[in-house]
Amino acid sequence: MPGVLFSLMLLGGLCGLGQAMSREEKSKLRNQVVEMFDHAYQNYMDHAYPADELMPLTCRGRVRGLEPSRGDVDDALGKFSLTLIDTLDTLVLLNKTTEFDVAVRRVLTDVRLDNDIVVSVFETNIRVLGGLLGGHSMAVMLRDGGQHMQWYQDELLHMAKDLGLRLLPAFNTSSGLPYPRVNLKFGVRGPETRTGTETDTCTACAGTMILEFAALSRFTGDPVFEAHARRALDFLWEKRQRHSNLVGTTINIHSGEWVRRDSGVGAGIDSYYEYLLKAYILLGDDLFLQRFNIHYASIMKYISQPPLLLDVHIHKPLLPARTWMDSLLAFFPGLQVLKGDIRPAIETHEMLYQVTKKHNFLPEAFTTDFRVHWAQHPLRPEFAESTYFLYKATGDPYYLEAGRTILDNLNRFARVPCGFAAMKDVRTGSHEDRMDSFFLAEMFKYLFLLFADAEDLTFDVEDYIFTTEAHLLPLSLSTAPHSSSIPSNTTSKEELDDSNFDWTCPNTRLLFPDPAFPRKLRDPIRSAVDKSCPRPPPYREPGMGHPPLRAQDFMANNPEHLELLRRMGVSLIHLKRRPRAAGPARDTGGKCGGGGGRRALHAGDDGAVQPAAERAAAPPSHSDRLPPVLWQGRSDRRPGSVWPGPVQKFHRGSRLCHRGRTLQRLQRDHQRRVRPGPHRPASEGAVHVRREGPAHPEGRRHRRHRHRRQRGQQQRHGSPLPDGGRRPQHGRHPHAPPLPLPQGGQHPVGGAEGVQGGGGAAERQSPGQRWGRTRGGGGLLNRGNDPHLFRTHRPIAIEHVGARPAQPIAAGR
Numbered sequence: 153m154p155g156v157l158f159s160l161m162l163l164g165g166l167c168g169l170g171q172a173m174s175r176e177e178k179s180k181l182r183n184q185v186v187e188m189f190d191h192a193y194q195n196y197m198d199h200a201y202p203a204d205e206l207m208p209l210t211c212r213g214r215v216r217g218l219e220p221s222r223g224d225v226d227d228a229l230g231k232f233s234l235t236l237i238d239t240l241d242t243l244v245l246l247n248k249t250t251e252f253d254v255a256v257r258r259v260l261t262d263v264r265l266d267n268d269i270v271v272s273v274f275e276t277n278i279r280v281l282g283g284l285l286g287g288h289s290m291a292v293m294l295r296d297g298g299q300h301m302q303w304y305q306d307e308l309l310h311m312a313k314d315l316g317l318r319l320l321p322a323f324n325t326s327s328g329l330p331y332p333r334v335n336l337k338f339g340v341r342g343p344e345t346r347t348g349t350e351t352d353t354c355t356a357c358a359g360t361m362i363l364e365f366a367a368l369s370r371f372t373g374d375p376v377f378e379a380h381a382r383r384a385l386d387f388l389w390e391k392r393q394r395h396s397n398l399v400g401t402t403i404n405i406h407s408g409e410w411v412r413r414d415s416g417v418g419a420g421i422d423s424y425y426e427y428l429l430k431a432y433i434l435l436g437d438d439l440f441l442q443r444f445n446i447h448y449a450s451i452m453k454y455i456s457q458p459p460l461l462l463d464v465h466i467h468k469p470l471l472p473a474r475t476w477m478d479s480l481l482a483f484f485p486g487l488q489v490l491k492g493d494i495r496p497a498i499e500t501h502e503m504l505y506q507v508t509k510k511h512n513f514l515p516e517a518f519t520t521d522f523r524v525h526w527a528q529h530p531l532r533p534e535f536a537e538s539t540y541f542l543y544k545a546t547g548d549p550y551y552l553e554a555g556r557t558i559l560d561n562l563n564r565f566a567r568v569p570c571g572f573a574a575m576k577d578v579r580t581g582s583h584e585d586r587m588d589s590f591f592l593a594e595m596f597k598y599l600f601l602l603f604a605d606a607e608d609l610t611f612d613v614e615d616y617i618f619t620t621e622a623h624l625l626p627l628s629l630s631t632a633p634h635s636s637s638i639p640s641n642t643t644s645k646e647e648l649d650d651s652n653f654d655w656t657c658p659n660t661r662l663l664f665p666d667p668a669f670p671r672k673l674r675d676p677i678r679s680a681v682d683k684s685c686p687r688p689p690p691y692r693e694p695g696m697g698h699p700p701l702r703a704q705d706f707m708a709n710n711p712e713h714l715e716l717l718r719r720m721g722v723s724l725i726h727l728k729r730r731p732r733a734a735g736p737a738r739d740t741g742g743k744c745g746g747g748g749g750r751r752a753l754h755a756g757d758d759g760a761v762q763p764a765a766e767r768a769a770a771p772p773s774h775s776d777r778l779p780p781v782l783w784q785g786r787s788d789r790r791p792g793s794v795w796p797g798p799v800q801k802f803h804r805g806s807r808l809c810h811r812g813r814t815l816q817r818l819q820r821d822h823q824r825r826v827r828p829g830p831h832r833p834a835s836e837g838a839v840h841v842r843r844e845g846p847a848h849p850e851g852r853r854h855r856r857h858r859h860r861r862q863r864g865q866q867q868r869h870g871s872p873l874p875d876g877g878r879r880p881q882h883g884r885h886p887h888a889p890p891l892p893l894p895q896g897g898q899h900p901v902g903g904a905e906g907v908q909g910g911g912g913a914a915e916r917q918s919p920g921q922r923w924g925r926t927r928g929g930g931g932l933l934n935r936g937n938d939p940h941l942f943r944t945h946r947p948i949a950i951e952h953v954g955a956r957p958a959q960p961i962a963a964g965r
Contacts, residue, residue, distance in 0.1 A: 286623030
């Protein structure tokens with residue numbers, strides 16, 4: 153009677169927390185899972201088989217060597233129809249026995265395991281070997297039922313043993329840790345293997361072999377596989393950091409030295425802890441549980457900061473190793489359920505759920521304030537796995553709603569005509585042309601079981617254990633005959649004292665006497681996530697609401713446009729410019745030699761250009777202390793104006809921007825391009841450059857180098873011509889048509905003392921006849937149509953020599 157009353161109280165509490173999901177609703181979601189699986193599986197069979205994986209965006213198969221390499225990700229592909237093998241036991245779980253029969257026949261007919269290809273030992277073990285063993289378990293179960301697979305004679309098990317023998321050469325190391333890669337045809341030694349030179353492997357890669365290898369040994373009666381897997385686990389246990397009882401992420405397979413000393417429960421280590429606990433469940437060896445309990449105590453002491461799980465250094469476990477978490481740690485709440493530690497599992501799962509609701513998927517990595525760190529999401533199933541285990545442990549309908557959210561997001565954001573595409577960026581919703589095999593092997597298993605009742609399954613799932621790839625291995629293997637001579641690294645009882653840990657399974661009635669207790673754990677976490685990372689705007693279906701933003705419609709002052717760029721990972725930096733003065737004087741904004749912001753003309757506070765006489769009486773300004781800037785305005789603008797465009801043509805460090813070299817460059821321009829011609833005598837309209845101001849700080853050395861350059865220029869340009877010019881060897885021909893001048897015949901150039909134009913001949917000539925000579929070895933300031941910015945090492949004054957009285961044009965620096 154008390155049990156009945158408690159059940160009624162529990163049901164009433166759950167109904168008070170949230171209305172329990174009806175059977176019809178669960179059945180609808182379960183059928184939706186099956187439909188989604190059919191969509192993915194059938195597209196693989198139609199467009200990709202016998203390739204390893206489906207490329208859902210281009211509707212074709214991914215064959216290694218025919219597609220661009222993706223690096224280590226491609227090590228899982230071995231030209232053995234990976235997705236089909238990985239999906240075998242999923243077909244049986246979803247009551248598709250006919251499709252399972254056809255799939256097994258295809259595997260036996262089409263798949264070869266002796267390809268000359270280098271594959272990952274870890275991925276091949278959990279996906280292919282695990283898939284073959286899971287398929288064998290399902291085939292035996294159906295065969296024993298007497299209705300299906302009566303023709304089956306352990307062919308999948310024979311293939312599994314063949315593959316296990318091809319993986320064994322990877323364990324040929326002094327430590328017993330396997331090489332990370334192996335050639336399926338040639339092993340690891342020899343030039344034809346194209347592998348065997350690696351020295352490092354991840355902890356999970358070496359410690360995630362025991363379930364598949366032990367199952368293979370107990371199915372076949374050959375103890376060699378379990379022995380090698382145990383030896384690798386023993387070595388990792390011996391190399392743990394004895395003070396913190398943590399293991400690193402990467403280890404040297406020969407020396408046993410830790411290469412990466414950061415420790416966590418995510419990528420690189422995750423399934424090592426998982427397989428310690430599950431090896432105890434499958435094999436019944438207390439040694440594995442004792443080791444797991446010691447590791448778990450250290451994890452909860454140093455790594456777990458509920459609801460966060462942050463990596464630490466194994467030698468300094470109180471020092472965080474990073475400020476972000478990866479999505480692979482989402483499996484850990486499910487492992488905590490198996491351990492019986494439900495409270496931290498609820499807290500961590502709730503944090504992951506809130507991050508999922510904010511970004512639609514769990515980003516590949518996210519920061520401690522729950523923002524995106526790595527935006528990819530390859531449709532990983534770890535969050536669905538933990539959701540299933542928490543629902544099984546608590547019966548809380550809240551986790552059914554979490555499963556519904558996963559289904560909706562997959563259909564809204566990842567579904568494409570040829571399957572389901574991985575997310576390239578969860579912020580923008582962009583896709584990647586990949587659908588990994590674990591999506592079919594794991595995701596649909598856990599979602600189907602989440603919404604299924606006992607009568608919806610053809611077998612009892614409680615009789616099996618899930619591998620890290622969700623393959624089903626029967627618990628009856630713990631009583632299967634196996635060799636007692638398997639070497640084991642024994643450890644003293646004092647070192648493995650785990651008296652503080654319970655050996656019983658969790659009892660939710662004792663853990664949660666108050667049905668509202670899980671909600672009390674979740675609410676603070678939900679509010680903390682909402683406060684740290686505001687929710688993005690609601691998703692709008694394509695074609696609904698506002699039309700897509702085009703580049704030509706983008707406005708930098710529109711908050712919605714800026715928010716869209718932020719979600720795409722694009723940041724805008726607003727550069728502050730110095731305010732420009734009114735009038736003709738404009739800020740050149742130059743960056744030449746670090747002199748940005750200098751003015752071509754000197755302007756007063758009101759923006760008007762000041763004559764030289766007025767400016768001389770004014771107090772010195774910042775512009776007066778800068779080196780003078782002379783430049784030629786564009787011919788299509790009024791005389792005396794300036795144009796900021798040419799500044800952009802010069803780069804920092806160019807010769808024209810070098811202080812102390814400008815005057816010599818002007819001389820060289822004059823000698824190369826501008827010479828007296830037949831249109832005008834050399835004595836008319838010449839431009840004189842007069843040196844003024846203090847001497848160059850470099851003094852005599854600078855003048856000596858200048859004279860050397862002038863002598864070299866005279867030697868290069870040859871002997872004088874009869875009309876006073878020089879033989880043209882570079883640049884413009886001396887008799888080329890004249891260059892145009894701006895209207896009025898004036899030269900819009902600026903100088904330190906002023907610019908004077910004169911000569912009646914200039915009015916009678918066509919615009920642009922700017923032939924000139926220099927006084928004191930100077931040179932022409934510029935070319936007519938090519939505005940440039942020149943700077944000198946000392947002030948210079950420019951005057952136009954001719955018959956007309958001098959008239960000031962512009963003054964400034």
